[in-house]
Amino acid sequence: MLRDVVSPLTYHYQTWQQTVLELEALSKTYKTGDQALTNVSFSVPAGQVVGLIGPSGAGKSSLIRCINRLVEPSSGRIYLGETELTKLSGRALRQARRRIGMIFQEYALVERLTVMENVLSGRLGYVSGWRSFLRRYPKTDIDQAFSLLERVGLGDHYNKRADELSGGQRQRVGIARALEQNPELLLADEPTASLDPKTSRQIMRLIQSVCREMNLPAIINIHDVVLAQNFADRIIGLQAGEVVFDGPPSALTHDVLTRIYGAEDWGQVQQNNESQDDEALFSNAKVLERS
Amino acid sequence: MTTRADTPIWQFRTSKQHMLRWVGWFWLVALSVFCWTLMTEDTIWAFVADAPRQASDIGGRMLPPRWGYLNQLWQPLWDTLNIATLGTLIGVIIAIPVAFLAAGNTTPSRRFVRPVALLVIVTSRSINSLIWALLLVAIIGPGLLAGIVAIGLRSIGFVAKLLYEAIEEIDESQVEAVRSTGASEAQVIDYAIIPQILPAFWGISVFRWDINIRESTILGLVGAGGLGLQLQSSLSTLAWNQVTVIFLVILATVVVSEWVSAKVRRAVL
Numbered sequence: 001m002l003r004d005v006v007s008p009l010t011y012h013y014q015t016w017q018q019t020v021l022e023l024e025a026l027s028k029t030y031k032t033g034d035q036a037l038t039n040v041s042f043s044v045p046a047g048q049v050v051g052l053i054g055p056s057g058a059g060k061s062s063l064i065r066c067i068n069r070l071v072e073p074s075s076g077r078i079y080l081g082e083t084e085l086t087k088l089s090g091r092a093l094r095q096a097r098r099r100i101g102m103i104f105q106e107y108a109l110v111e112r113l114t115v116m117e118n119v120l121s122g123r124l125g126y127v128s129g130w131r132s133f134l135r136r137y138p139k140t141d142i143d144q145a146f147s148l149l150e151r152v153g154l155g156d157h158y159n160k161r162a163d164e165l166s167g168g169q170r171q172r173v174g175i176a177r178a179l180e181q182n183p184e185l186l187l188a189d190e191p192t193a194s195l196d197p198k199t200s201r202q203i204m205r206l207i208q209s210v211c212r213e214m215n216l217p218a219i220i221n222i223h224d225v226v227l228a229q230n231f232a233d234r235i236i237g238l239q240a241g242e243v244v245f246d247g248p249p250s251a252l253t254h255d256v257l258t259r260i261y262g263a264e265d266w267g268q269v270q271q272n273n274e275s276q277d278d279e280a281l282f283s284n285a286k287v288l289e290r291s
Numbered sequence: 292m293t294t295r296a297d298t299p300i301w302q303f304r305t306s307k308q309h310m311l312r313w314v315g316w317f318w319l320v321a322l323s324v325f326c327w328t329l330m331t332e333d334t335i336w337a338f339v340a341d342a343p344r345q346a347s348d349i350g351g352r353m354l355p356p357r358w359g360y361l362n363q364l365w366q367p368l369w370d371t372l373n374i375a376t377l378g379t380l381i382g383v384i385i386a387i388p389v390a391f392l393a394a395g396n397t398t399p400s401r402r403f404v405r406p407v408a409l410l411v412i413v414t415s416r417s418i419n420s421l422i423w424a425l426l427l428v429a430i431i432g433p434g435l436l437a438g439i440v441a442i443g444l445r446s447i448g449f450v451a452k453l454l455y456e457a458i459e460e461i462d463e464s465q466v467e468a469v470r471s472t473g474a475s476e477a478q479v480i481d482y483a484i485i486p487q488i489l490p491a492f493w494g495i496s497v498f499r500w501d502i503n504i505r506e507s508t509i510l511g512l513v514g515a516g517g518l519g520l521q522l523q524s525s526l527s528t529l530a531w532n533q534v535t536v537i538f539l540v541i542l543a544t545v546v547v548s549e550w551v552s553a554k555v556r557r558a559v560l
Contacts, residue, residue: 068471070467070470070471094473094474094475095473096473097470097471097472097473098472098473099473100471102468102471102472104464104467104468105464106464108462108464108465108467108468109465109468110465110468110469110482110483110486110487111462111465111486111487112486112487112489112490113482113486117482121469121472121474121482122472123472124469124472124473124474124475124478124482125472125473125474126473129475129477129478129481132474132478132481132482133481174468177468177472181472181473
């Protein structure tokens with residue numbers, strides 16, 4: 001019923017052509033009986049950055065993890081291109097995971113390995129266990145790792161241990177590791193939750209721009225509504241495991257936010273955002289008021 | 292502010308809890324008194340009264356140490372170090388797979404494999420090195436080999452237990468991240484688990500080596516080679532001034548091994 005406010009059907013993606021990811025009636029019920037996802041369906045075309053918003057416990061993390069099967073979906077189907085991910089197991093599943101890069105909330109770098117080893121671990125699905133054990137990666141992999149580190153602005157840090165880096169730098173390594181996979185899809189689970197506001201924006205901007213450059217679609221779980229609006233092409237709102245909003249960032253109105261998060265004085269939230277000294281935040285708050 | 296007529300009274304413990312604690316303490320004291328009477332039942336108090344004189348007598352015989360005896364100790368000392376080091380090596384090599392099978396997050400089967408691995412650990416831990424040595428001297432005869440195997444068997448449980456606890460405490464998000472790249476299980480262990488447990492592994496191994504040096508000094512008492520053999524012969528011939536030299540050698544060895552293990556642990560963290 002509430003979906004009628006902004007129907008997905010009324011929102012056309014003229015520029016998005018080829019579908020990369022397709023979810024069909026995805027549901028997840030945990031052993032404890034918690035229903036994390038109910039009948040979630042949507043598709044993501046190449047190059048589109050999707051911001052997945054919703055309150056804590058809405059199923060955002062479960063949704064992301066169902067896609068690369070770190071969490072087993074209970075029912076429904078997921079297609080990555082022509083491959084039905086939900087049918088795979090063993091080697092075939094590992095080979096499909098190579099095609100999906102993932103960025104994590106607490107970076108999830110292997111803290112005691114070097115930056116280079118962390119980035120190269122993105123190639124683990126492609127090299128033999130013996131080669132990876134001896135850290136003897138093909139030269140093309142190493143060259144790519146260097147150019148990705150250059151791209152994320154960490155060209156000089158390749159020999160440092162991951163735990164020597166700051167939060168923002170670590171997340172850049174996380175991005176480089178995901179891109180080292182040459183993925184067809186990027187998943188990000190709260191990539192900015194552990195970062196300060198400025199670094200958060202830099203990281204989101206980086207993710208957005210690499211997605212543009214590589215025509216890479218991304219699904220980004222994010223708490224911060226304003227960040228999501230600034231850097232996503234499309235917003236999907238999840239509430240208690242169900243999609244309650246799917247549309248362009250400009251369509252996120254008070255009503256929609258209330259529907260996703262529950263009643264709250266959203267005007268107040270916008271004002272708070274204005275007080276942060278960032279121009280983009282400011283202009284975005286206006287967008288919210290207009291809509 | 293509103294005040295409520297029926298504001299509950301907060302107490303740290305209810306009176307029932309107070310009572311239970313009092314009764315608990317009472318029984319503990321009663322039990323201690325009872326045990327003390329049992330313990331002292333067979334004591335011959337004349338001997339206890341005599342103790343200071345006996346101690347000073349033996350002390351007098353122990354001094355001065357017979358330093359010339361030192362030359363006969365180098366070979367047994369070397370044997371002791373070898374027993375400890377090789378025994379630790381064997382123990383650690385076997386403990387690594389046992390630990391991975393026992394850790395809840397890496398075991399292939401929680402229902403079948405894990406209990407077996409835990410049983411191995413408990414068996415190894417519940418039997419003292421000296422008793423392992425006693426058994427092994429009977430089985431494979433006296434000598435260094437019995438000592439090495441005894442130390443090894445005892446070390447498996449110790450190292451595996453601490454190591455599997457370290458494996459269970461790793462940060463799972465790193466495992467998730469490596470798995471999400473399409474890595475195989477072996478690669479996940481290599482990239483996500485081993486780097487996280489490596490400091491613990493070195494710390495545990497060196498700590499066990501340190502303990503094993505102390506334990507292997509007495510294995511000779513039951514015929515498993517090393518300094519203990521010398522200790523036994525000196526004790527049985529009442530050569531107290533030689534016993535002093537052995538004690539000092541053991542003390543020096545343990546101090547050095549503790550220094551080494553402290554250095555190593557600091558280096559890997």
